[in-house]
Amino acid sequence: MNQAEILVSGATGRTGGIAIDELLKMGRRVRAYVRTDDDRAAALRQRGVDIAVGDFTDINDIRAAMEGIRSAYFLHPIAPGIIGAAAYFAQAAKEAGVTAIVNMSQISARRESKSHAAQDHWVSERVFDWSGVPTTHLRPTFFADWLVYPHFAKEIWATKKIEFPFGNGRHAPIAADDQGRVIAHVLANPEGHGGKTYALHGPVEMNHTEIAEAMSEVLGARIEYAPTSIEEFQIKMENVYRFPPFLTQHLVEVAQNYRDGVFSGTNDVIEKITGKPPLSVQQFVEQNRAVFA
Secondary structure (H helix, E strand, C coil): CCCCCEEEECCCCHHHHHHHHHHHHCCCCEEEEECCCCHHHHHHHHCCCEEEECCCCCHHHHHHHCCCCCEEEECCCCCCCHHHHHHHHHHHHHHHCCCEEEEECCCCCCCCCCCHHHHHHHHHHHHHHHHCCCEEEEEECCEHHHHHCHHHHHHHHHHCEECCCCCCCCECCECHHHHHHHHHHHHHCCCCCCCCEEEECCCCCECHHHHHHHHHHHHCCCCEECCCCHHHHHHHHHHCCCCCHHHHHHHHHHHHHHHCCCCCCCCCHHHHHHCCCCCCHHHHHHHCHHHHC
């Protein structure tokens, strides 16, 4: 391994990949923590990124990846196992002398959450806090990327409808690209961020009727919001999208959270940390126009 100073897990995903892009622009030495040494890892290696292979079930793999690292990014999928993974990650970081962790949580993370995933994210935050390694918790609202995920984007473009169970709730969609920039800046310059919890929002709070109008404006096609019930959405997740039960249970509960206003609000955190404002929905759709071709 090279003299990397920053470890990024989830390195072949959206937020981790963008964080690596930003860190390389800053001239930082980066190590990617990946499950398999595949073509995506090879592409990172060609860009000068060190590669450490492992997962979150083996503390020894994580500890080896932490060697020489100053700051580290923790990302776990919406799947069982995050609490144990956080404990391993925090312990390995402590043993290696890591001085800063950035933890990707979620805005619905609460002790009382009925979502198993959201409650587990909240407990994982506490694990990092107990570790004593200064940790910055990021709590994003719903990603703007929901609009371009393959199973949703194809359906939206085919039907010209957004069929989500969010009623008239509101949020300020946040692009994964903007989250990645925040992750990179905090990893590169963690001073003053340790112990902080940042809600991450896009620039404008909208309901899905307004989101549909923004998409229509950019794409030149009439798209409308056709709200569905939570029960109907659950059936579609189970039988059409074939989501795992853990993820389905989470999305059912956060749909109600969304209706109740848990995902609402906006702020200037992204611009303050990165010096650049987050993408609007219009800018995000324009940037991802090819998905709807």
